[in-house]
Amino acid sequence: MDKINKHINSFVLAARHGNIPRPPVLSCVLAALLLTICYEFYLVNQQVRTMEGTLLERGSQQDGVDAASRRQSDLVTSPQNVMRTRKFPVLNPHPFTFTLNNPDKCKDQDVFLLIIVTSSPEGRAKRQAIRQTWGDETSVPGVVIRTVFAVGVSDDVGIQQVLKDESETFRDVVQENFADTPRSLTIKQVMVLKWASQFCPGARYVLKVESNTFVNIFSLVRYLRSLRGALTRKLVLGWVYNDSVPVRDPEGEDKEWYVSMDDFPRDTYPAYAGAFAHVMSSDMPKLLYEASLTTKYLFMDDIYLGLCLEKLGIAPRHHGGFCHWDVEVDSCHYKWLIASRFVDSPEKMKRFWSAITSTC
Structure with a gap:
């Protein structure tokens, strides 16, 4: 996008100073500018896809972490450890001193x-x-x-x-x-x-x-x-x-x-x-x-x-x-x-x- 802005600014400066190219030259310049714009958009699109892929991969990794956490949670709440992680109603209080x-x-x-x-x-x-x-x-x-x-x-x-x-x-x-x-x-x-x-x-x-x-x-x-x-x-x-x-x-x-x-x-x-x-x-x-x-x-x-x-x-x-x-x-x-x-x-x-x- 920086390159696109550079080309546009150059063209605007040329127009301000009366240095607008003749029609054949202008056509070439516009065509080149259009190709540059298309190429820049292609690069931007690829970057977006790459970022999306990275986010998806991170999401998948997080899902794996979440799954591991769930497995760990299942382990923690297994019968051996259930008393420490789950609230049970008091059915047999021991109020004696x-x-x-x-x-x-x-x-x-x-x-x-x-x-x-x-x-x-x-x-x-x-x-x-x-x-x-x-x-x-x-x-x-x-x-x-x-x-x-x-x-x-x-x-x-x-x-x-x-x-x-x-x-x-x-x-x-x-x-x-x-x-x-x-x-x-x-x-x-x-x-x-x-x-x-x-x-x-x-x-x-x-x-x-x-x-x-x-x-x-x-x-x-x-x-x-x-x-x-x-x-x-x-x-x-x-x-x-x-x-x-x-x-x-x-x-x-x-x-x-x-x-x-x-x-x-x-x-x-x-x-x-x-x-x-x-x-x-x-x-x-x-x-x-x-x-x-x-x-x-x-x-x-x-x-x-x-x-x-x-x-x-x-x-x-x-x-x-x-x-x-x-x-x-x-x-x-x-x-x-x-x-x-x-x-x-x-x-x-x-x-x-x-x-x-x-x-x-």
Whole structure:
């Protein structure tokens, strides 16, 4: 376009000074000028097309970026990460507060294993037996272990005073202000997740265990020390139950586990690790606690935890060393086990401890 303007200006100047060429010459000049104009328009048109192509290419590239972003968004909103990116309605609020607590239990410690024992308020004898056996924080040399007992509130003033005294003496009792009943096990499970994530988030592993379960602490620590890589994250380890069926008969033999279709409309429960004992990696208590707030309440704590895991897209990992049946007190037989339920008396707990600390 600059060349066109130059030619036009030259012609105008010539006309102003009376130097207009004669007709034949003028025709040649006009023809040349016309050709120049056409050529300049051709160049401009090519530049426009080039620019359009570039813009289209950039648009295509941006579409690719957008598609990649969408794929990344799909990844972010996959079940594993959905709790962090999507708003769910609060279906199971946990408004309870700690009435007994030992918040400094893990302070300034590189805790390898946090043990949280769910206990009944009146279960002082069992708690004491655990403190003297596998719950002893010094039982495994060179490994930092912390043990706490999680309880709800008793309606017995005397038992409440015993709990307060225990908490002051041993610094290992934590209590929230909910009524401790068989139907509040899920509330206690959520309490465990809450306490672990708030007061001992640095623990590499968390063992949640019931007070009628015996733990071979040596076997457990040995196994956890052997884990590497991906197995140390997103881990919930225990005896895994698959395809369990809800009890639908409210008057049947198992009526205590009856669940209505309104409470759980599916035919089978999700996979879940037994409540008697399961281990979580350090990242899981917080993830599960957050998931619990948006997961409809179900009174069976282990199945409820399975529902939370399902929401997160994480499958529990099975380990046969978590024994869900009663076993004989035999040192050679028990050494390969990690945990065994139905150890209902402090005396039996101590016999098991003597068995695994002896030699075959």
